[in-house]
Amino acid sequence: MIKFDASHAFLKEDILSYQDVVNQCHEMLHHKTGRGNDYVGWVDWANTYDREEFARLKAKASELRKICDVLVVCGIGGSYLGARAAIEMINGLYGKDKPEIIFFGNTFSSTYIAQVMEYIKDKEVAVNVISKSGTTTETALAFRLLKQFMEEKYGKQEAANRIVATTDKARGTLKTIALQEGYETFVIPDDIGGRYSVITPVGLFPMAVAGIDVDALMRGLKKASDDLENPDLHYNPAYQYAVARRILEKQGKDVEMLVTYEMQMTMVAEWWKQLFGESEGKEGKGNLPTSGTFSTDLHSLGQFVQEGKKLLYETLLLVDKPTLDVTFPSDEHNLDGMNYLAGKSVDWVNKMACQGTLEAHEVTGQVPNLIITMVDMSAESFGYMCYFFFKACGITCYMLDINPFDQPGVEVYKKNMFRLLGKN
Template identity: 70%
Template structure:
């Protein structure tokens, strides 16, 4: 499902030489014995996910999506990035879906919140609030204000069917509030961290409300689990990618730019940045994850990539079959001198731009490139891609002997912020 090509990466070590280390770490992942093993629930989640809750997600989604002109997804980090990445990748940016999704609770911006408030004033709204504890500041602030807006508009009784809470199964501020108010609740598993949670209710509920085939998504997730069950580096593309990343870092490449040529996959890059940045960026180690959408960002970043300091490598996340395509038209006057492209596929033009850029960056710019190729941008492929990156991320972190599942550094800014805000 995902092809891997390292032939453009100038690797000075052989990926296969890492086989003994990969065997050891693979067993550690499968047995859940590595650092942070209490957050390895995603490993066998394709088989162990709560089937009863899954059916309830489908049922609730069907019951609310007809009343939702706007679905508000209130969460931050892993509580929204995966869902947004999936919705945009699978449905595109202008899908014509009768339900519009707005992501909120992921910023302190007063302007953003007030503009959303004004926009939804005369629209039918359903709100999905997502927080393990219910006390994440950005999300908690937005939810309090949205809850009051919706109660004023609909009344407390109707809000029981319009507000959905995804939170801890038994405890926490949001769980207590949801139980008190009578909201339908869904579970964030204890053993799956936020950045690995898109195939739990965290992502599946908003995706189902938006009309995405979550059964297909989970089928792709499971296929990746099966395909990547063998540690053999001749077969396991996720481990090949993980090892190649480590080799490139050993060669002094401390930044990785994930590049897509599809605007609808820009948020996949944002989701991927959290997954890898929060997992391996600790103990003074890790590769800085950044992302770009070409050819758009070639007009801003291309010069640095081509001729700037050689600190980065690129990982191209390419798509074999676009969601839609068309032919470039003929023009009799040809004043723009573009007739040389007539009757050419628009996707073919995109792929030729990719080919030319790869040649420029690799051969002239001496920039290493890894290539990952997806078959399409459908739900099955998204699910497969998620598991692929989960497994690759765990491997690349364990090779560094660091815990992929904690994030102690993010607590520092929170303590400073709370002090400045006057919180006890």
């Protein structure tokens, strides 16, 4: 369901020459002998996830879909990026399916927080608060506001029915609150870190409330886990991508720009940036992950990509079949001179823009391009894509001899912030 093409990347080494290294990394990942092995539960998640909890998750989502206009998802980082990426990619930016999904608890912006609270005050609301510990400051701050709002609006009993907590299975502040208040709870697995958690209830519950077929998503995940189990570089596109990244880094390319030509995949790029940025950016190593949505960003970033400092490579994340298409109309007077496109598919125009840009950046700009092509933007494809990037990320990080599953640098800002806030 995903194809990989490195023929436009100016690689000075053969990807296949890395087979022995990849075999070692694959062994570390699958036999839990590598760094961070406590957090590789995602590797076999398609086979091991809790079916009873999954059924309960779908039932609760169906219940809330019938009674709410808005689901407020309260979480930060991996506790919201994956769900938002999935919902926007699969449903589109202006999907008709209700309820509306609003993401909260991911900022200290007082304006944003106040506007969300004002926006939801006259709507039928449900809440999904997501935190392993319950003490993540952005989320805890927002959830206190939401909890009080819900109890004032509905009373404690009905508020409890409309609040769902996704948290640790046995301990932590949020788990304690959920038990005390009687919230329905779903589990963040101990062995799956936040940025890998979109395939768990962290991502699946908001998706199900948004009307996404989470069974199809899990089928895509299962298919990817089967397809990408073979470490042979002749057949594993995720591992090919992982190796190509390391070759390009050795060639002095320290910035990777993930490029999509679909507006509804902009948040996929944001999710990807967290996955690779937190996994790879440590010990003075790794590529800086950045992104662009073309052709839109060609009118802002295109000049630098074409003629700026040669420090980056592009990874194109392309889609064969759009969710929807439009035929460009003819106009009798043709005052805009656009009749040369009459009768053409707008998706075809988009793909020609992609081909033209690839040629400009590769041939004239000498910018390496890796190409990842997905079948479509369905739930099944999203599940497959997640596993593709998970495997690529794990292997490419092990090739750098770093832990792909921790994020020690994130704690530094928190310590400074707590000191400035006067937290004891």
